[in-house]
Amino acid sequence: MADDDQGQGDEPFNPFGAFPMFGDIAKALQGQGPLNWDAARQFAMLGATEGQPEHNVDPGDRIAYGELARIAAMHVNDVTGSDDDPPEPRIVTRGQWAAETLEAYRPLFTDLATSLGQQPGTDVEAPSDPMMQMMAGLSQMMGPAMMGMSVGSMVGALSQRVFGLHDLPIPRAKQEIVLVARNIAEFAETWEIPTDQMRLWVLAHELSGHRVLSIEHVRTALADLVRQHVSGFRPDPSAMADSLGGIDPMSSDSDPMEAIQQAFSDPEVLLGAVQSDEQRALQPRLDAAVAAVVGYTDWVVDAVSVRLIGGESLRIAEAVRRQRAEPTPDDVFVEKLLGIRVGEEQVRRGKAFIQGAVDRVGEDGLTTLIETPDSLPTPAEIDAPGLWIARVSGD
Template identity: 25%
Template sequence: MADDDTPDRFDPSDGFDPQDFQELLRNLLGGGGAGGIDPAQLEGLSRMGIDPAMLQQMMAQMQAAFAQPGAGDGIDWSAAKTQALHLSNKDGLSIAASERTEFDQAFALATLWLSEATTISELSAPPVAITRGDWVEQTLPVWQELAEPVADSIAGALTAAIGEQTPEEMRQLVAGAGAFMRRIGGSLFAAQLGGVIGRLSLEVVSGGDVGIPVMPDGVAAILPQNFADFGRDLDVTDDQLALYLATRELAHARLFRHARWLRLHVISQVTEFARGIHVDTSAFEDLAARFDPSQPEELRALIESGALLPQRTETQEAALGRLENLLATIEGWVDVVTADATARLPESAKIAEAVRRRRAVGGPAEQAMASLVGLELRPRRLREAAAMWRAVTDAVGSAERDGLWDYPDLMPTAEDIDDPQALVARLRARAAGEAPPRDAFDDALDELLAQAAEGDTPGEAPGDGRDGPDDREDPRPV
């Protein structure tokens, strides 16, 4: 309701007062849409400094946000799914029977070959050929989980910006709109996420193509619709390419099914990074100063480009380094196992190099995560990690190598990628029942213990840190 000062701020002769504004909100939120609002009300808004065209542009989004019963303050992700499926299904909704047969045969042979190259067991569910739309449906929950922290941040920033830009005399009228504006901001971000995922579905060739576990646990899949584009410039036969990609996809899916902890480990590192992001509200303010509601492309481009995301902090840079090492360790293992399993293919080396180069420049997940959560999923040390796994395989065999995935504390570290021979020496010592070779950590520990022993001598000054409830009287003569 208007306070006693309202007549000083709103002149009735302007043809618009707070009661008119309340009536406009009731029409809007009651589902009347643009048709339920008197044009005279929109004309009156301009006298209050509100752009009627911008308000009309927002109406559809506002009513869509309020049309979801029981949505509360959370993000409505239905817009993401709708947009992604619209893009993914534009070239067809089905796969030819001949293509399914081709990939079923490739998966069957790849399963046999892979069982010779790794001790990690087969999948319980048969691998499948899926459409782009199927890929969207099955991976969207993971993309949503990864992007939700940033979506919340954008929604909160929009709420704050609206509060700062609202004239003082109107703040009481819109005081209860915070949750509503959060849903508007979240819905806008969700729509952009759907667009990125939809375009991503036009590029990926398999479930593990993006480097992170986006498919359901234990599911291996290939997208025949994108298969031809991937191999167009490789100058290899389709049957060899299908066998290689099927083997690599199975290796990726087997690893994550075997190491149950690994999936959560990867997802947690990504979401931990994303939660450290705080949207720069100044970007909203700069856009508002020049925003043309008849051309909303600039707002969409702002979100898609990642311009709302500030520079990474030192903590985030460190988290990114850990994640890149983790992804390189995973994909390095997949590379080595796939190479061993496909050694019979004449062109396997050429295909492997094409896959590595594709991943080295970011792969199909690069745009998706870099623009939405500021995260580049590049396994920058993929070649070094693959060299480490090759050294381990040659030294101790596939069984000892695959055993490193049994528990999180056994998995190779970034230091092992730097020095594979130290890891090999530890594995050989463990297999022989011997104490592991000494390393820099052991030397540093010995030095600390020696310094502590030297400090425990007669004549030590009082207050040296050894006093305490467990101190005993020193029986040695002075």
């Protein structure tokens, strides 16, 4: 009978039901809530530190960044027409960045986990095969732990290469300037860039990102779009079973272990995160908003960094562009789970949009339009800045 397949009454399906010794484990896993934060924190720190002790930030680095930040802030304010006094930069380790990021985005990740943990609609057909039933039930039961491991691993991996808070244009409740000194130093060494020049470029970028996300209507609109995306998943409990069931261990054409690793690197398999019609309809709006924010930030950075470090700024910008153009598995998670796409195409669209606006209204006119309420461009406007100018200016 149907109740026999699902357990007694309304209790969720327990794939360990035939093995009493695992009963306590099953109950513990099912009582974790939508996301296991202990797992998230542990995997975030493991990814950030690679299991090694972290040294404190060198006090000399803090002093150097503080002095350079005052110079960079003056030029960012001049280019953007702002008179704001930005906060002093905080210099952190990778572990600190990971822990703070996980906490800053906790409401967002909770919404994501709740969306993925909801029961599928009545239009989703339950698997009839016993093995598929077991895999689907196991996936659902393990969901909170898997979600915690996935989110934590993603944040930990990002901490290995971000420069600050604005590599990902996702607003935080607290607007700060936070820099990961080790990543900046290693990037400069890899590309043979003088340390102070690299620091100035990063400061220009972080101060520019801070400036645009300090505009309340821009920050609120972008945050709302991201929240709508993460709340819009329609989970597929059989995603893992379907994917793993398609792997032929006897095939000579591929390595089955490699196929399994690839499957588990895909959020649609690991978490049953299947994009919904609502998310597909929302994605162009989110893409347009992200492109505009990234484009404006990069435009300010280009203008400021030329003043600060001259022609060397072009080489630094090209090195950063190359890093952006090489997506990692973590970028796939960010894109599929959070809807944030910051690849080369997005950057190109954003910079073309901003440059098109500057060509029409000038730098001062651009600043005025950006600060006008409801100024984030629509999907049609991001590729036609003239339409955006007409709407925002009221012409």
